[in-house]
Amino acid sequence: MASAPDLFAGSQRLQMTESIELTVQSMQAYAHDHDHWGMAWSGGKDSSATVTLICWLIDTGRIPAPRSFTVFYADTRMELTPLAIAALQIMDEMRDRGIEVHVVRAPLDKRYFVYILGRGVPPPNNNTLRWCTRQIKIDPMGEAVARKLDEIERNHNGGPGLDGADGPKPFLMITGVRQGESAMRDRRIEMSCSKDGAECGQGWYQKTLPEAKGVRGRIATLAPLLHWRVCHVWEWLKHWAPQPQFGDWSTAMIADAYGGDEAEEINARTGCIGCPLAAKDMALDTILRNPAWAYLSPLKGLKPLYRELRLARNRLRQPGGERRQDGTLAKNQQRMGPLTFEARLMGLERVLSIQAEVNTAAVRLGRPRLDLLDAEEEARIRDLIAGKTWPDGWAGDEPTADTPLPAYFSDGTIQQLLV
Numbered sequence: 001m002a003s004a005p006d007l008f009a010g011s012q013r014l015q016m017t018e019s020i021e022l023t024v025q026s027m028q029a030y031a032h033d034h035d036h037w038g039m040a041w042s043g044g045k046d047s048s049a050t051v052t053l054i055c056w057l058i059d060t061g062r063i064p065a066p067r068s069f070t071v072f073y074a075d076t077r078m079e080l081t082p083l084a085i086a087a088l089q090i091m092d093e094m095r096d097r098g099i100e101v102h103v104v105r106a107p108l109d110k111r112y113f114v115y116i117l118g119r120g121v122p123p124p125n126n127n128t129l130r131w132c133t134r135q136i137k138i139d140p141m142g143e144a145v146a147r148k149l150d151e152i153e154r155n156h157n158g159g160p161g162l163d164g165a166d167g168p169k170p171f172l173m174i175t176g177v178r179q180g181e182s183a184m185r186d187r188r189i190e191m192s193c194s195k196d197g198a199e200c201g202q203g204w205y206q207k208t209l210p211e212a213k214g215v216r217g218r219i220a221t222l223a224p225l226l227h228w229r230v231c232h233v234w235e236w237l238k239h240w241a242p243q244p245q246f247g248d249w250s251t252a253m254i255a256d257a258y259g260g261d262e263a264e265e266i267n268a269r270t271g272c273i274g275c276p277l278a279a280k281d282m283a284l285d286t287i288l289r290n291p292a293w294a295y296l297s298p299l300k301g302l303k304p305l306y307r308e309l310r311l312a313r314n315r316l317r318q319p320g321g322e323r324r325q326d327g328t329l330a331k332n333q334q335r336m337g338p339l340t341f342e343a344r345l346m347g348l349e350r351v352l353s354i355q356a357e358v359n360t361a362a363v364r365l366g367r368p369r370l371d372l373l374d375a376e377e378e379a380r381i382r383d384l385i386a387g388k389t390w391p392d393g394w395a396g397d398e399p400t401a402d403t404p405l406p407a408y409f410s411d412g413t414i415q416q417l418l419v
């Protein structure tokens with residue numbers, strides 16, 4: 001890969017130093033109010049920059065060390081391979097510093113592929129059917145944080161609450177939400193991660209996590225890189241953090257995976273491999289242009305697979321006349337629903353063959369293997385199919401969605417089929 005141009009001479013470097021200084025000020029302003037800190041880390045660019053920078057600032061005494069600092073790594077099982085490898089290395093580097101790291105995963109039945117191919121719920125495809133972020137990132141994170149809060153309370157004089165009165169002060173949850181300078185100036189603070197350049201999950205951790213069950217009222221959140229420009233994130237990951245004086249972190253692989261500071265890729269959105277909500281596989285395309293990662297190219301088959309699974313022939317449909325609990329007609333008559341068993345088995349075979357193809361090449365080239373679907377997850381998918389599992393509200397005797405049917409409308413009118 002071409003080496004990154006030195007964007008950081010002169011005034012650019014000054015801006016970077018100012019950005020770090022602003023982060024220090026925001027941490028100092030909050031630090032004394034919170035004895036215990038946590039970090040919701042997705043392994044993407046913004047949260048990786050945040051967590052390594054905060055560790056370095058603590059190590060060097062630029063910000064006061066809290067009584068405890070716990071890092072929660074959100075392992076969705078869908079992370080891009082170079083990012084997953086970098087995360088493993090960075091976790092080791094944190095543990096070497098005595099930082100407590102928790103790997104947070106969804107329960108088996110709620111993991112991405114088990115939910116789609118075992119339970120039959122179609123892949124997410126827009127913001128209304130976006131079950132994935134909450135299920136594979138937010139909910140497991142909420143549960144892990146709640147367990148940690150309970151532990152802190154138990155260890156504090158037998159358990160007063162994290163309410164700042166008699167007990168420990170509220171837990172400070174650090175996130176990698178970043179808006180950049182222009183949005184900060186415009187006061188358009190937007191938590192969406194469907195925009196280019198954002199990291200899926202971080203906005204949700206900032207907004208939704210404080211309201212999660214077991215967490216509500218017990219944490220404060222802080223986004224100390226809110227003002228950082230994306231070029232500063234790349235600069236930190238690629239050129240600063242890997243140097244011994246900034247912590248000697250294994251972050252360069254993250255920047256390289258996204259094309260580093262090459263202008264074209266600078267807004268790469270960070271998220272799952274083949275995310276169905278991203279218009280293009282921009283991050284994966286960038287990775288594949290690097291000859292060292294080109295063997296991952298069968299992963300390009302995931303996005304078309306998700307599209308195919310959503311086709312009418314692969315799903316059931318409500319036949320018409322569906323009613324709500326109060327007896328009135330449902331608004332969305334004849335909605336399309338879950339995946340047929342045939343479609344799920346087709347999807348399972350396709351994912352397994354993508355994985356096998358990548359791993360055959362990995363062995364041949366001596367490169368890291370892909371772990372999209374492990375033996376336990378595959379067995380669970382087959383069990384759920386064999387057990388004829390359907391999502392709630394579906395019996396499995398509904399017609400497939402490509403079956404011609406009279407048209408039902410929510411006002412009760414029915415248009416018979418024209419023969």
Ligand code: SF4
Pocket residue numbers: 078124132133136137200201270271272275276277278
């Ligand atoms: S990156 Fe895409 S698939 Fe993954 S959780 Fe976010 S929206 Fe869902």
